[in-house]
Amino acid sequence: MGTTGTQPRLKNLELAAVGGSDVHVKMLAAPINPSDINMIQGNYGLLPQLPAVGGNEGVGQVVAVGSGVTGVKPGDWVIPANPGLGTWRTEAVFGEEELITVPSDIPLQSAATLGVNPCTAYRMLVDFERLRPGDSIIQNASNSGVGQAVIQIAAARGLRTINVLRDRPDLQKLTDRLKNLGANHVVTEEELRKPEMKSFFKDVPQPRLALNCVGGKSSTELLRHLAPGGTMVTYGGMAKQPVIASVSQLIFKDLKLRGFWLSQWKKDHSPDQFKELILTLCDLIRQGQLTAPACSEVPLQDYLCALEASTQPFVSSKQILTM
Amino acid sequence: MGTTGTQPRLKNLELAAVGGSDVHVKMLAAPINPSDINMIQGNYGLLPQLPAVGGNEGVGQVVAVGSGVTGVKPGDWVIPANPGLGTWRTEAVFGEEELITVPSDIPLQSAATLGVNPCTAYRMLVDFERLRPGDSIIQNASNSGVGQAVIQIAAARGLRTINVLRDRPDLQKLTDRLKNLGANHVVTEEELRKPEMKSFFKDVPQPRLALNCVGGKSSTELLRHLAPGGTMVTYGGMAKQPVIASVSQLIFKDLKLRGFWLSQWKKDHSPDQFKELILTLCDLIRQGQLTAPACSEVPLQDYLCALEASTQPFVSSKQILTM
Numbered sequence: 250m251g252t253t254g255t256q257p258r259l260k261n262l263e264l265a266a267v268g269g270s271d272v273h274v275k276m277l278a279a280p281i282n283p284s285d286i287n288m289i290q291g292n293y294g295l296l297p298q299l300p301a302v303g304g305n306e307g308v309g310q311v312v313a314v315g316s317g318v319t320g321v322k323p324g325d326w327v328i329p330a331n332p333g334l335g336t337w338r339t340e341a342v343f344g345e346e347e348l349i350t351v352p353s354d355i356p357l358q359s360a361a362t363l364g365v366n367p368c369t370a371y372r373m374l375v376d377f378e379r380l381r382p383g384d385s386i387i388q389n390a391s392n393s394g395v396g397q398a399v400i401q402i403a404a405a406r407g408l409r410t411i412n413v414l415r416d417r418p419d420l421q422k423l424t425d426r427l428k429n430l431g432a433n434h435v436v437t438e439e440e441l442r443k444p445e446m447k448s449f450f451k452d453v454p455q456p457r458l459a460l461n462c463v464g465g466k467s468s469t470e471l472l473r474h475l476a477p478g479g480t481m482v483t484y485g486g487m488a489k490q491p492v493i494a495s496v497s498q499l500i501f502k503d504l505k506l507r508g509f510w511l512s513q514w515k516k517d518h519s520p521d522q523f524k525e526l527i528l529t530l531c532d533l534i535r536q537g538q539l540t541a542p543a544c545s546e547v548p549l550q551d552y553l554c555a556l557e558a559s560t561q562p563f564v565s566s567k568q569i570l571t572m
Numbered sequence: 573m574g575t576t577g578t579q580p581r582l583k584n585l586e587l588a589a590v591g592g593s594d595v596h597v598k599m600l601a602a603p604i605n606p607s608d609i610n611m612i613q614g615n616y617g618l619l620p621q622l623p624a625v626g627g628n629e630g631v632g633q634v635v636a637v638g639s640g641v642t643g644v645k646p647g648d649w650v651i652p653a654n655p656g657l658g659t660w661r662t663e664a665v666f667g668e669e670e671l672i673t674v675p676s677d678i679p680l681q682s683a684a685t686l687g688v689n690p691c692t693a694y695r696m697l698v699d700f701e702r703l704r705p706g707d708s709i710i711q712n713a714s715n716s717g718v719g720q721a722v723i724q725i726a727a728a729r730g731l732r733t734i735n736v737l738r739d740r741p742d743l744q745k746l747t748d749r750l751k752n753l754g755a756n757h758v759v760t761e762e763e764l765r766k767p768e769m770k771s772f773f774k775d776v777p778q779p780r781l782a783l784n785c786v787g788g789k790s791s792t793e794l795l796r797h798l799a800p801g802g803t804m805v806t807y808g809g810m811a812k813q814p815v816i817a818s819v820s821q822l823i824f825k826d827l828k829l830r831g832f833w834l835s836q837w838k839k840d841h842s843p844d845q846f847k848e849l850i851l852t853l854c855d856l857i858r859q860g861q862l863t864a865p866a867c868s869e870v871p872l873q874d875y876l877c878a879l880e881a882s883t884q885p886f887v888s889s890k891q892i893l894t895m
Contacts, residue, residue: 492818494829499815503836508821509823
């Protein structure tokens with residue numbers, strides 16, 4: 250699926266010849282992530298030259314490889330090594346270095362959604378604060394792809410999660426679903442603002458880590474409930490509002506404001522470190538501790554419906570294009 | 573000088589008997605810092621029980637010591653080990669552990685202003701980013717006590733300083749004075765907002781460290797000019813406005829927002845580490861690399877004039893009470 254400006258459309262592209270270091274891949278499934286939409290709209294830290302093929306995540310199967318390719322073989326499952334690959338297509342010829350192999354004994358939806366959100370969730374839980382089993386963390390947008398991965402990875406590590414959601418019609422159903430994933434506490438943005446939360450934190454340790462995908466007022470509430478010395482990591486800005494911290498939160502409460510971007514993490518780390526991360530996550534998947542987010546599979550030709558559905562408010566399932 | 577509510581006044585207090593671990597100190601000089609004013613107004617992270625004696629910094633001379641005192645002797649110069657000592661008085665009896673000795677071969681004004689601002693400046697320059705000679709840093713409120721110490725300590729460490737000031741009547745005179753202290757660049761808040769600053773940063777490396785004593789729009793400008801991955805440390809909020817960071821500055825530019833409070837640093841470190849810091853600063857003073865900020869000495873009985881002068885806008889010299 251090609252994207253020109255903000256108007257994506259399906260287009261037939263000539264398949265390149267498979268050179269010595271090339272890999273011919275048949276795409277199997279590729280999700281539509283919020284950051285894909287941001288990229289199409291031009292609101293992203295990394296923008297491809299246009300025209301470009303959309304999609305930054307997904308899983309494909311190797312059909313054929315060039316004579317110089319040693320790391321993958323036909324039949325292998327592969328995912329993008331970096332953003333910008335363009336995964337919303339039926340097949341393509343990629344350079345070997347653009348791909349990394351994933352085990353094919355995990356569910357297809359897990360493989361298709363492995364390379365961005367669970368990686369982001371894992372790194373944010375591990376790289377910013379030294380947390381021990383029993384410690385708590387707080388996050389907003391808890392129903393996002395990253396949010397669901399955070400709940401599961403945190404639970405696997407013995408961390409308690411306080412999950413903030415916007416109030417919505419199907420709140421109880423969604424709360425139940427997140428609790429089934431391992432969420433310890435689910436609260437609405439509105440509840441979080443109430444004075445009653447004080448008594449909540451008598452029983453639950455104040456979080457030392459907050460994960461912010463929203464910004465604006467929602468992040469203000471996360472900061473308010475952070476323990477002294479704690480860190481808020483921003484990885485998205487759904488509210489399109491900045492993050493605001495009072496001077497006294499910074500000075501007297503020693504709160505730390507950071508950001509996380511997986512693309513930057515990959516630049517700062519070796520491909521082997523990324524592969525190690527992927528294998529760690531595959532272990533969690535095999536142990537049943539990490540499942541794919543709730544997904545709606547949509548055939549590629551129905552991409553317009555899928556794009557439309559992915560930008561609806563309160564969407565509770567991720568759109569996955571299947572090829 | 574006692575403070576009751578927001579109305580400080582002079583009062584005679586009974587001098588306590590000098591017990592075994594006590595030290596009788598005659599105060600020599602004590603500055604009025606912005607944080608002293610904040611404390612009187614109740615806007616500070618640490619507030620004494622009222623009535624209290626104001627002043628958190630200053631130097632005194634030991635008159636007599638109790639039989640169990642081993643670390644100081646009559647004639648020594650001493651400064652407060654911690655905030656809240658109440659330095660705006662002629663004499664007092666303190667516990668030995670409330671004081672630390674400073675060499676008496678440094679100027680009186682340097683000793684009186686050593687314990688807070690230069691310590692804050694030094695820690696902020698050293699503890700947040702690993703800076704090498706030639707690297708640059710940017711700060712606002714560059715004429716403050718901390719600001720002047722930052723200029724001098726940075727120069728001693730081979731760092732280039734970009735010093736931001738509010739426009740004011742005596743700008744050229746002040747610019748000259750800061751350049752005499754070692755400031756490499758002095759710019760006004762207004763100049764910093766102009767597009768011409770782009771060409772400025774062709775010649776000067778983008779700062780990896782920003783020191784913010786203002787908040788609001790001024791801190792927004794500091795963030796805008798920080799190098800990717802850089803840190804802004806907030807240590808004051810003169811504008812009484814919060815710090816605002818865009819989501820993309822946090823995620824894509826990886827800017828880090830932190831705070832610094834010397835009282836917290838002291839809690840987290842041993843008294844010996846504080847003494848070591850004081851001695852490091854005394855070395856800089858003896859080498860002529862660190863001078864006291866421009867001071868106006870005012871006799872203690874004229875405290876009302878001094879307090880009034882210390883809260884004027886664009887005040888260019890620190891009020892020091894002498895006893």
